[in-house]
Amino acid sequence: MKIYAFHLLNDFSGSPKVLSQLCKGWAAQGSDVTVVTCDGREGFLSGIAGVAYQHYWYRWHAHPWRRLAALCWSQISLMALMWSQVKRDDILFVNTLLPFGAALLGKLKGARVVYHIHETSMRPRPLRWFLQAVMRLCAQEAIMVSDHVAQCTPCGHVRTHVLHNAIPKSFLEIAQQRFTYRTSRKNVLMICSLKVYKGIDVFVNLAASRPQYAFRLVVNANEVEIAAYWEGQALPTNLLIFPVQADVHPFYRWADVVLNLSLPDQWVETFGLTALEAMAYRLPVIVPAVGGIAEVVQNGSQGFHADARAMPALQRKLDLILSDPEIYDAMAQAAKERVLQFGEAAFLSGCWSILQGTDQASHSRQQLPTAQPAGKLALENQSASGSRK
Numbered sequence: 001m002k003i004y005a006f007h008l009l010n011d012f013s014g015s016p017k018v019l020s021q022l023c024k025g026w027a028a029q030g031s032d033v034t035v036v037t038c039d040g041r042e043g044f045l046s047g048i049a050g051v052a053y054q055h056y057w058y059r060w061h062a063h064p065w066r067r068l069a070a071l072c073w074s075q076i077s078l079m080a081l082m083w084s085q086v087k088r089d090d091i092l093f094v095n096t097l098l099p100f101g102a103a104l105l106g107k108l109k110g111a112r113v114v115y116h117i118h119e120t121s122m123r124p125r126p127l128r129w130f131l132q133a134v135m136r137l138c139a140q141e142a143i144m145v146s147d148h149v150a151q152c153t154p155c156g157h158v159r160t161h162v163l164h165n166a167i168p169k170s171f172l173e174i175a176q177q178r179f180t181y182r183t184s185r186k187n188v189l190m191i192c193s194l195k196v197y198k199g200i201d202v203f204v205n206l207a208a209s210r211p212q213y214a215f216r217l218v219v220n221a222n223e224v225e226i227a228a229y230w231e232g233q234a235l236p237t238n239l240l241i242f243p244v245q246a247d248v249h250p251f252y253r254w255a256d257v258v259l260n261l262s263l264p265d266q267w268v269e270t271f272g273l274t275a276l277e278a279m280a281y282r283l284p285v286i287v288p289a290v291g292g293i294a295e296v297v298q299n300g301s302q303g304f305h306a307d308a309r310a311m312p313a314l315q316r317k318l319d320l321i322l323s324d325p326e327i328y329d330a331m332a333q334a335a336k337e338r339v340l341q342f343g344e345a346a347f348l349s350g351c352w353s354i355l356q357g358t359d360q361a362s363h364s365r366q367q368l369p370t371a372q373p374a375g376k377l378a379l380e381n382q383s384a385s386g387s388r389k
Contacts, residue, residue, distance in 0.1 A: 001355070002032045004086065005051075006102035007095040008074070009060060010043035012244050013193065013220050014273045015118045018145075018165050019095045020044040022116075025348040027051050036082065036102070038074065056081050068127070075101025086111055091355055094139070097122065097131040103138035114355060115142040120152040121197075121267045141354055145271040146292025152268075161354055164295070166347030167276050167339055171249075175280035178253050185322050186213045189255035191248060191274045192262075194221035194229060199261025199308045206261075207239040209315060213322065215239040218251055252281040256328075257321050260287040261308035269293035275303075276342055279335035284321050284328060286314070296342070302335040 005023055007016055016037075026033045027050030037045050039055035058074035061067040078101040086092065092106040094115045106113035115135050122128040135142065136156040144150040144162045153160075188207075192198040200217065207215035215238055219226060223243050235241070245251065252258070258278035262269050272293030275285045279302055287293045289305035299305040304317040321328055 002087070002090045003034070003093055003355070004082070004090060004102070005033060005035050005093045005095060006078070006099040007035070007037045007045060008058060008071070008098040010037045010041045010045045011220060012043050012246060014165075014271070015096050017044040017273065018118070019116070020048055021166070021168050021344070022093075022348065022351060023048050023051050025344075025352075029352070036078065036099075054081060054085075064124075071098065075099065075104075078102060079105050093355075094135075097128075097135060100131055100134040103134050107138040113139045113141075115139045115158075116145075117142055117149055117153055118145050118270055120149055120270055143351065143354060146295050148268070148290075148292040148295065149270045161350075163347065163350045163354070164292075164342060165271050165273060165276070166342045166344045167280050169344045171277065172280050172339070172344075174249055175252065175277075178249065179282060180253070182256065183325070185256035185328060187254055187256045188213050188215045188259060188318065188322075189218070189251055189257070189278075190216075190259045190261065191218040191251065192220070192260070194219040194225060195267070197263050197266035199263055202261045202263075202308045202311070202314075203259065204235060204239060205311065206259075206314065206318070208236040209311070210318065211236070211238055213238065213318075216242065216251060216254065218242045218245055218248065220244045248277070252278060252283065255281070255283055257303075257318065258283050258285045259318075260285070260293060261314075262288055262291075262293075263308055264288050264290050265309075272296050276339060279339040282332040282336045284331035284335060286317055286321070296338075298334075298338070302331055302338050 003026055005019055007019055010016055023033050023035060033051040034054055035045050035048065035051050036054045038058035056074060056077040059070050061070055082105055086105055086109050088110045090111045092102050092111050092113045094102050094113060096118050103113050132154060136158055139158045142155050142158045142160045144153065144160060145165055147162055150160055150162050190203050192200065194200065203217055217239065219241065221243060226241055226243060258274065260269060260272055260275060268291040269288055270292040272287060275287055275293055275297050278285050285297050285303035286306050287297045287303065289307060294305060297303050306314050306317050308314060321331065
């Protein structure tokens with residue numbers, strides 16, 4: 001089976017990380033895998049053992065029109081580069097909606113096109129409509145990372161499958177080896193992109209309001225971009241900001257709780273891989289109440305759902321986790337158990353069956369068990385959520 005895996009921007013964000021996980025699994029099974037991505041960048045798709053590479057031109061631009069022009073030109077370059085290589089019996093695996101040139105190439109060549117859709121909050125809307133239309137025209141299968149993505153993505157007659165992302169076996173093994181139990185808890189971590197809609201300003205304000213805790217923010221940006229974003233702003237002394245990290249294990253080992261503060265009116269988290277990684281370290285998490293990330297983290301069990309726009313409620317939930325040992329230990333145990341439900345073997349097997357065409361049912365989905373908080377945790381969760389009523 002020849003698989004071409006297409007991704008636009010190779011970096012250290014979530015979607016290329018998931019694709020690298022799949023490529024490693026396919027290569028380990030003996031498949032002929034070629035990663036097709038942009039040149040000139042290091043990221044999770046770099047240096048994967050057992051796979052071949054093809055690179056085409058793409059540069060990200062802050063200006064929207066220049067970014068759109070770069071996207072379009074990159075897809076023309078992609079089609080020209082791969083035209084003579086792709087055959088009818090190949091599989092074109094399109095990671096995210098953005099590499100639309102790969103889907104059009106597959107349609108023209110008569111090859112099988114499988115999408116892996118991670119996103120819903122893409123702007124501007126006309127671009128999202130166009131990319132979704134290309135997917136509906138060209139794809140035979142579409143894999144959604146959560147029920148939320150499946151509900152928000154119009155797929156027409158394309159067969160759809162909900163397959164939640166998984167924690168890599170290697171990551172879980174390292175987390176289990178490096179886990180240390182602490183009785184003094186004050187360290188707060190967030191890992192995200194350097195974007196306003198990711199709630200980075202909320203995180204800074206939260207740090208300023210809680211000087212008794214230590215805060216660390218890891219952003220998918222370099223030091224120059226970080227300095228430019230907060231230029232002229234006095235940051236809290238209990239906050240450290242770090243540029244993009246290829247190895248995040250030291251940060252999870254340092255942390256006592258992990259936050260995701262995406263603003264739901266601007267960006268809806270479709271899965272939330274950092275929450276899963278945090279739970280591998282038995283860390284409670286606070287995440288938005290909407291989107292795919294709310295499917296991963298059960299409110300009151302492995303942590304809390306919270307609206308980042310409601311600072312008082314957010315502060316109370318953070319204080320509750322860090323100040324009550326009984327609640328913290330219950331959430332840590334729930335996190336340890338929950339992460340095992342997102343095993344890599346089942347994820348790779350599910351994707352492989354879709355590629356082979358053995359999972360033909362439209363709207364098939366991965367079943368996840370649910371849990372309800374009990375005892376003191378249920379009462380505290382109800383109290384912490386009371387401000388929303």
